Amino acid sequence: MIPLAYALLGLLARAPASGYDLIREMEEPIGFFWHARRSQIYPELARLEEAGFVAHTVVEQQERPDKKVFAITDAGRAALAAWAAEPMRIPPERDEFMLKVFSLWLADPPSALTLIRSYASQHAERLARYEAIRATMERNAAAGELRRLHSPRFASYATLLRGIEYERGYVAWCQWLIETIEADDSGEPE
Amino acid sequence: MIPLAYALLGLLARAPASGYDLIREMEEPIGFFWHARRSQIYPELARLEEAGFVAHTVVEQQERPDKKVFAITDAGRAALAAWAAEPMRIPPERDEFMLKVFSLWLADPPSALTLIRSYASQHAERLARYEAIRATMERNAAAGELRRLHSPRFASYATLLRGIEYERGYVAWCQWLIETIEADDSGEPE
DNA sequence: TAAGTCATGTAAAAAGTTACATGATTCT
DNA sequence: AGAATCATGTAACTTTTTACATGACTTA
Incomplete structure (x- = not known):
């Protein structure tokens, strides 16, 4: 299956x-x-x-x-x-954005920054959405419910926290990339 | 394409x-x-x-x-x-492990812990591998090379840093999950 | 002598996306 | 009047995986 x-x-x-x-x-x-x-x-x-x-x-x-x-x-x-x-192996990663970054040295800084800023803002939006859902869940949960394995809400909450971590990490990394490129005063390629 | x-x-x-x-x-x-x-x-x-x-x-x-x-x-x-x-939209996420966690409330705590510990250790291993590659890259890089957009090594380095962030986040979240389940003294499902 | 590396592919099956197809009701 | 929602599917195509296929040389 x-x-x-x-x-x-x-x-x-x-x-x-x-x-x-x-x-x-x-x-x-x-x-x-x-x-x-x-x-x-x-x-x-x-x-x-x-x-x-x-x-x-x-x-x-x-x-x-x-x-x-x-x-x-x-x-x-x-x-x-x-x-x-059932334990599982980590499946192959697939992140098309990383594929772009891998070849971004061919681009000029303004285009690269536009790309990264656009992607960062999408992730920031998701992060905000997840945080909002988290707040709602925490407000509506019965006492201890979000800390008990046998509760389906706990399972949902756990996946949500991972999503928040993921989006936060992505946004932070985008920020670092943007700052690094902005600080780069060397010439353009070619 | x-x-x-x-x-x-x-x-x-x-x-x-x-x-x-x-x-x-x-x-x-x-x-x-x-x-x-x-x-x-x-x-x-x-x-x-x-x-x-x-x-x-x-x-x-x-x-x-x-x-x-x-x-x-x-x-x-x-x-x-x-x-x-070229700017892109975030593609659909796919994380089979999260799918397991979503239904993990049906499992007994020992099995759940075995699953998560196994997955966490795989991510910890990757993290260590990435950190090692990072150290090598930083040692071998020419001055400023890893901070210049037009350098292919910078592009590789950027993707590597994202990988490190990702693995770190995953490991930390697994740790949180393990601790939460271990602290849960309520009964098992059914 | 067995396993591993170098080297290049094809065939078949499974998984996933895009487009096609219909039709009533409700909201703006 | 037009868009959105409710409701269920099929057909064709693209992408990805698994299995098939071969063969010389090198290392343990």
Whole structure:
């Protein structure tokens, strides 16, 4: 099974949902660390159902299209729990921005600065968004809930803290890069 | 063109190389932020040649198989420089470990700790490796070289510093997670 | 003698993205 | 009147991974 399958199971382990719901949850909160389009989600849900890890019931609605609400099965929950605890190797890193930086010595300083500033501001925006979510979570959490492994909210909170760390680090590094390039008074290439 | 194409151009902009050389350079240093197998590299090189961004000459060798040495063309260098400075949106994040953490509330504390400790030690190992490379780079660099945008070594150094930040952040977060789970004296799920 | 390095590829399968396809209701 | 939301999918294409394929020389 591909990671997407476990992403979907991870959401359904918290609450039943339709494909449409899952697509939105795939943007937030799963989108902070995984991504999929609906053209991948619908077939994957069908595969999970065939494997017996989820089951759906059709919910008829007035004034809205009918929907299929999926729920995780015991087998699905067991498969998810087993996968979650299974140790893993670090997968290959992929950061297209680093690829740009690797060849940025070919660019002139103003273009390089524009690139980096634009990227830094996107990361700063994300950081602000994550911090806001964090504040909300901390406000709404029951006492100790965000410190207990068996709580799904703790799990979400943990991933959010990692996201905050990540964005902070990225922004700080961009800042360093910008300052270094601004301080560079040597000529341009060629 | 896919990012891999620019990864290859980025390497060839520094020095001509054979496909085989590029495969090794794809592990280090590009491997720190991009990844590809040889089955993707050879065809991509052919595509770059067809597009006129690289050109090869066959170098005959005694006691070793002949090799094709690729060099970047002016058109290739121009395409690379343009791409490198082009602003980009943050691409979708993908972190399978976070996906596990998201569902880790289903696991028992000992299994969860084993998972996290294993992952943390892998990141700590990488951090140590990066720090070692950093020390070597700083020792071998000419004065100011690592602070000048137009130097390819500066570009490599910048990506390395980001890698160090990243690994440090990951290790620190793992540590926090481990401590939090160890401090959790509430019961197990179910 | 077995494993590792140098050297270059192809084929098939899986995963992921983009584009196509439809239609009612609700909000601006 | 037009855009957004609810709701579910398929088709075609691109990207990436895994497996197949070969062969000489060097090091342990």
